[in-house]
Amino acid sequence: MRAIEAPPQRSWRSRFKVAGLPATLIVGGLVLFASLVLAVVPSLFAPYDPAAMDYNSILAAPSLAHPFGTDSFGRDVLSRVIHAYTIDMQIAVFATTGPLIVGVIVGALVGYAGGLAESIFGRIVDAVISFPQLVLVIAIVAVLGPGLTNMYIAVGVIDWVFFARLVSGEVKVQKRLDYADAGRAMGYTPMRIIFRHLLPNAITPAIVYWMTDMALAILLGSSLGYLGLGAQPPAAEWGVQIADGKNFMATAWWISVFPGIAIVVTGLGFSLFGDGLAELMRTKK
Amino acid sequence: MSAMTNHPGAPLISVEALEKRFAMRQTIVGRIAGRLPLAVHALNGVDLAVHRGETLGIVGESGCGKSTLARCLVRLLEPNEGRVRFEGRDIGELRGGERRAFNRRVQMIFQDPYSSLNPRMTVRQILGEALSVHRMRPKAEIPVRIAELLDLVRLPQDAAGRYPHEFSGGQRQRIGIARALAVEPDVLVADELVSALDVSVQAQVVNLLLQLQDELQLTIVFVAHDLRLVRHISHRVAVMYLGKVIEIGPTEALFSAPRHPYTMALLDAAPELDPGRRTRRAATRGELPSPVDLPGGCLFNTRCPHVFERCQVERPLLAERGGDHRAACHLADFGTPAFEPSFTAAEPA
Numbered sequence: 142m143r144a145i146e147a148p149p150q151r152s153w154r155s156r157f158k159v160a161g162l163p164a165t166l167i168v169g170g171l172v173l174f175a176s177l178v179l180a181v182v183p184s185l186f187a188p189y190d191p192a193a194m195d196y197n198s199i200l201a202a203p204s205l206a207h208p209f210g211t212d213s214f215g216r217d218v219l220s221r222v223i224h225a226y227t228i229d230m231q232i233a234v235f236a237t238t239g240p241l242i243v244g245v246i247v248g249a250l251v252g253y254a255g256g257l258a259e260s261i262f263g264r265i266v267d268a269v270i271s272f273p274q275l276v277l278v279i280a281i282v283a284v285l286g287p288g289l290t291n292m293y294i295a296v297g298v299i300d301w302v303f304f305a306r307l308v309s310g311e312v313k314v315q316k317r318l319d320y321a322d323a324g325r326a327m328g329y330t331p332m333r334i335i336f337r338h339l340l341p342n343a344i345t346p347a348i349v350y351w352m353t354d355m356a357l358a359i360l361l362g363s364s365l366g367y368l369g370l371g372a373q374p375p376a377a378e379w380g381v382q383i384a385d386g387k388n389f390m391a392t393a394w395w396i397s398v399f400p401g402i403a404i405v406v407t408g409l410g411f412s413l414f415g416d417g418l419a420e421l422m423r424t425k426k
Numbered sequence: 427m428s429a430m431t432n433h434p435g436a437p438l439i440s441v442e443a444l445e446k447r448f449a450m451r452q453t454i455v456g457r458i459a460g461r462l463p464l465a466v467h468a469l470n471g472v473d474l475a476v477h478r479g480e481t482l483g484i485v486g487e488s489g490c491g492k493s494t495l496a497r498c499l500v501r502l503l504e505p506n507e508g509r510v511r512f513e514g515r516d517i518g519e520l521r522g523g524e525r526r527a528f529n530r531r532v533q534m535i536f537q538d539p540y541s542s543l544n545p546r547m548t549v550r551q552i553l554g555e556a557l558s559v560h561r562m563r564p565k566a567e568i569p570v571r572i573a574e575l576l577d578l579v580r581l582p583q584d585a586a587g588r589y590p591h592e593f594s595g596g597q598r599q600r601i602g603i604a605r606a607l608a609v610e611p612d613v614l615v616a617d618e619l620v621s622a623l624d625v626s627v628q629a630q631v632v633n634l635l636l637q638l639q640d641e642l643q644l645t646i647v648f649v650a651h652d653l654r655l656v657r658h659i660s661h662r663v664a665v666m667y668l669g670k671v672i673e674i675g676p677t678e679a680l681f682s683a684p685r686h687p688y689t690m691a692l693l694d695a696a697p698e699l700d701p702g703r704r705t706r707r708a709a710t711r712g713e714l715p716s717p718v719d720l721p722g723g724c725l726f727n728t729r730c731p732h733v734f735e736r737c738q739v740e741r742p743l744l745a746e747r748g749g750d751h752r753a754a755c756h757l758a759d760f761g762t763p764a765f766e767p768s769f770t771a772a773e774p775a
Contacts, residue, residue: 319542323605326500327556328529337555341546 166417169352172410179223180230187220191377200393210395212385218395222403224377229407232289232362232371233355236296241351243297244304245344251305252312252343253335262309269302275364287370292362300354304347311343345422352415356408363404379404436514437475438645439499439532439613443508444472446494446669450718466717468494469505470669470725473744476613481639481646483660483677485653485692487714491669492649493537496617499647500534501525530560533606537618539598543590549576549601550586556608575604578641579634596627600634607638613645621650632659653696657681662750665689668717668725671744675751685753687730724756732757 157164179186195215203210209218251262269277281295315321316339324334359379365371366380374381379400386396447465456463468491476482484492497503498510501517509516512528520528536542543552553572557563563571576585579600590598599619606614619635620628636659639646650656656663657677664674665688673686684690712729715721721728727737736756744754 319536319538320544322497322502323534323536323542323602325502326529326534327559327605327609328526329555329559333559338544338547342544 163417163420165413166421169410169412169414169417172406173414176226176230176407176410179226181227183224183227187217187223189217189220191216191221191224192375193217200389200396202393203395209399210393212382212393212396213389218382218399221377221382222379222399225379225382225400225403226407228289228372228376228378229359229362229404232292233358233407233411236293236358236362237300237351237354239293239297240300240354241304241347244301244306245308245340245347247301248305248308248347249312249335249340249343252309253316253331253339255313259309262305266302266306269299274299275361278361278365279368279370282365282370287365287373289362289372292365292371296358296361303354304350307346307350308340308343311346312339315339315342345419348422349415349419352411352418356411359404359407359411363400438478438513439474439476439647440511441472441474441495441499441508442511444469444474444495444498444505444510445507446491446498446503446505464718467720468669468717469498470720471508472666472669472671474664474671474674476645476647478612478645479643480661481648481659483656483663484647484649484666485651485656485663486666487692488651489714489717490666491717492651492666493617494669495666496534496615496647496649499615500532501528502534526560530609531611532613532615533609533611535599535602535606535614535616535619538622539595539602540590540622542602543598543605545590548587548589549581549604552601552605553586553608556605560609562609571608575608578607578638579604594627595623596631599623599631603631603635603638607642610642611644613647615647615649617649618651619648620655621652628655635659653693665692668715668720670725670754672726672755673751673753674744675747675753676749679749679751685747685751685758686726686755687732687757688726689753691729724754726755 159167183191193216195211195217197215198207198211199215200213201207201211201215207217207219209222211217212221247262251258277299278292278295281298282291285291285294312335316334321334321339324338329338362371363378363380363383366378367384368380369384372378372381374385382400383397386393386398386400389396445467446469447467450464450466452461452463470491472491472495474482474495484495486492494503498505501510504518509518511517512532517528547555550569550572553575554568557568557571558565572586573583576583581597581600581604585593585597585601590601593601603614614635616635620631623631632655635646638644646659648656648659660677662675663677663680664671665680665686666672667688673680673684673689675685680689681693684693715725715728723739724730724733724737724742727733730737734756740756742754742756742758744752745758747753747758
């Protein structure tokens with residue numbers, strides 16, 4: 142979701158294997174699975190209601206009763222971190238899936254067509270990457286108004302470009318290979334050649350980037366939440382929680398730090414999973 | 427060599443004055459200075475006929491335009507000038523269903539066995555797709571037909587479920603052949619079919635192709651740079667130089683009595699197994715001229731040992747020199763320049 146580079150083809154983390162699968166895939170997968178479970182049924186795991194205020198324990202340090210402490214309203218930080226999974230995982234999926242689909246389709250068409258379509262697309266890419274993405278998203282949200290739906294729109298308007306760029310580059314390579322010519326000599330339609338032949342060979346980097354992008358989406362969602370432009374208080378969302386705690390950093394660090402750790406762990410899960418996926422999907426020669 | 431050298435009636439494919447240029451990227455300075463964009467002249471007026479049931483070999487050095495010609499024949503490339511006719515129809519004018527029918531009837535086999543098959547499709551999917559898109563068989567019979575095709579190219583039945591990377595180069599070429607044959611074509615254009623393979627495997631694949639030609643009455647255009655191979659399988663041979671056919675004729679006539687100095691040089695340059703027959707004589711002078719900046723007059727005049735004034739100004743026509751043998755050389759007007767092969771011209775492989 143920021144300046145993109147091609148995902149690494151092979152990292153040292155990918156070389157460890159467990160039961161024939163990349164270890165990164167398994168570890169990342171476990172983290173993501175746990176995150177999904179927390180996101181779907183947070184109340185099974187949260188010890189308290191995330192909105193319940195306990196005026197007898199305001200800004201309480203971590204203890205057995207409140208393992209992550211409480212915030213300035215006496216709300217249990219652990220319960221809020223757990224309930225925030227619902228919103229933050231939703232951000233990860235909703236903000237990136239639309240751009241993935243649109244970007245893959247546009248990228249495949251542009252990469253295959255080349256010529257004028259490619260030149261126009263190139264200028265769109267230039268326009269988008271010449272701004273820091275956060276600035277662009279904030280600008281769009283500022284126009285549309287704060288809130289999650291507007292954030293999805295703002296991200297979607299920009300983010301598809303990165304997927305499209307990855308896919309169009311790959312399709313450009315693949316379309317020159319003989320198997321594409323073989324399809325043309327067979328009289329297959331361009332749509333069949335693009336989506337049935339070229340795309341399966343060109344989509345891997347986009348899928349891997351999708352995982353990274355979900356981590357970045359959580360980060361962006363939290364940033365906007367922190368700035369008051371994304372999820373709105375009193376909703377439990379990690380960025381909102383970090384903002385809640387910023388005035389108490391010196392006295393009650395736990396309000397901000399535990400949501401921060403949740404962001405790191407979830408982001409790492411997506412990254413590891415994407416890494417493992419890249420390893421798994423690499424074409425055998 | 428079968429008795430296919432006589433071919434009454436109209437040719438199945440005829441190539442008329444075919445020209446293909448590839449524009450080069452223009453520099454900004456050039457554009458400002460208003461210079462004309464440069465182009466690689468890949469084909470410079472190719473004339474050719476392919477007759478039903480024959481094997482036409484096309485030979486020449488790398489860069490002579492053989493692959494470009496092959497791609498024009500199956501309409502993977504559109505020529506800038508001239509036309510390719512299939513059964514008398516200009517293939518550039520075929521649209522929709524007619525174009526699909528042409529694609530079905532004229533198939534191509536590619537040089538590189540590693541890039542010509544989609545790495546993410548099994549053999550069954552590759553063959554099944556060709557069969558179902560062209561509706562070669564009702565859906566229920568497609569598995570049976572795939573089994574037949576595997577038999578036809580001598581691949582085991584369990585090959586169907588496997589991916590291309592599980593096969594050797596020779597096996598992959600057989601898959602490529604099976605894919606082309608799936609649509610029951612009349613013509614196969616084979617572009618350097620075996621040049622990427624080990625010599626031991628080359629013979630198997632080539633002999634398979636010859637057997638299939640007999641069984642299925644195929645017409646084959648065989649593009650290659652290996653003279654011995656072309657001689658082994660072709661009824662007629664065309665020699666290309668700088669994007670032009672400079673000599674064409676029945677295989678034996680062309681190999682034993684070449685009419686064009688370039689053909690002579692090419693035959694002379696072919697490596698000889700018997701050390702007693704080897705020669706140290708240089709076959710031609712100089713380097714292949716740039717296809718961006720073609721010589722005026724005869725295209726071969728920069729390297730020809732027999733060059734004279736007329737060669738500098740007038741491009742020779744590909745003229746009949748008797749017995750279906752044509753050569754584009756002014757000297758051939760006065761009879762053939764003496765060809766003293768440094769090897770004896772017998773023993774087809």
